[in-house]
Amino acid sequence: MLSARPACRACQLGRSVGRTFSTTPRADKDKLVVLGSGWAGYNVARQVDKSLYDVTVVSPRSHFSFTPFLASAAVGTLEFRCTTEPIRGIKEVKYAQGWANTIDFDAKKVEVEPAVPAMPDFDADLANTPHPPVEKGMYKLDYDKLVIAVGAYSASFGIPGVAKHAHFLKDVQDSRAIRMRLLEILEQASLPSISQSQRENLLRIAIVGGGPTGVEFSAELHDFVEQDVYRLYPHLKGLVNITLYDVAPHILLSFDESLRDYAERKFKRNGVAVRGGSKVLAVGEDWLELDGIGREAFGLLVWSTGLSANPFVERLEGVSHDDKTKLLVTPHLNPVNPAGQPIPSVYAIGDNATPASGDRLPATAQVASQMAKYISKRLNGIATGEVEGEGKGEGFEWKNRGSMVFVGDYRAVVDRSASSVSGIRARISGLVAWVMWRSYYMTLAMGWRNKLLVPMYWTLAIFFGRDITRKC
């Protein structure tokens, strides 16, 4: 008897199930639109089978940012290009530089606002273009499958002055801005026309947020100051003050206590001041105000106190949010509508998604890339018929591979005590942890260009110092 089961998509396309390499582009492929080019979106665009999907990435930035290297790039240990991978470098993927503005889940359309200057309104027959403009240059993209991976923004908790005067460290342009300000204060502090107290205030560098990003930036900065600044600016020797503030009593709260203590001891020995229990009330151009203490001066303020909602996610209708910052998703990573039902053909992954039931997942690249891998495999499976359809098959399961943080001076901490994958379950600190940290991130670098560039710049920094060129 013949099976009544409908032919799978791959059979309809005349292809063998499980085939993963590309053939001639086909007009009848499903349109996959990926919103965002971060850890989640970039990995989906890379990993999904382009012979099964016609992939378009929509993102305001035309690159992927390798966030673990942003702190190194901010102090010149690595060059900015070591932290990026161009989206147009992914074969057979289309790219639209723009912001997703709204989604019509019923009509399966995303409204996109270009992130490039609008064209002058010359009399072309715009209605006949493939995506006629809606307003202000906005246009609509059709999708068959949609991946929402727009991430989150840096949180300032509404503290007055933070958004205006602090530097965030979220993308390569933030890293670039920090480096420019750092080099600027070194030159300002070298001016013979300023007083000693002005010089000391300029050289006070405040970092707010004792999580991994704040700690790594403090560590990179310490090494830069000790290894390069005092050599190149001998008149400033001993004057740079690095202070790490956190409202919690200790830094690295998500790490095991022994590693947290190690990091704090290391910072103390290195002269990086850790000020737990510090609540910032307001920030001005060159001061921050601390609860119970008053104003303290700074020349550079780097703010890294966690995440807030991406405004696009916050205002998205037809979906359920947790506390407005993230989209609630099913085990198959479909966002749920206000009635609690999964939205078919739509997936939300990375920092903008959280399970509708069960524990919240950490906002890390590790989670984002595991979700991307799961969704790419699932999308491939749906197209070939290996996955029987929406809501079927295995759900996403996060595997905790542990965490690691650089603490400066060739030392790091590695916490694999809660790891859920096979291998060593351990807490490691010191030089061995630093070797693990560097080796791990080097292998994680995405393309061959960066796999070659990163060790090269690390070596150049050891022998010739970091780049302190100030491009005005």
Ligand code: FAD
């Ligand atoms: P993101 O990487 O933030 O990407 C979001 C993307 O969406 C961006 O391309 C953005 O331009 C785009 N976008 C935004 N709005 C729109 C819109 N409306 N339409 C279309 N596109 C939009 N995690 C680790 O596991 N290990 C680490 O060592 C580590 N180090 C870090 C260091 C730093 C300095 C920082 C900031 C983070 C670090 N993280 C680390 C956390 C990790 O980077 C994030 O969890 C991860 O980037 C989340 O990936 P994502 O794709 O969800 O979001």
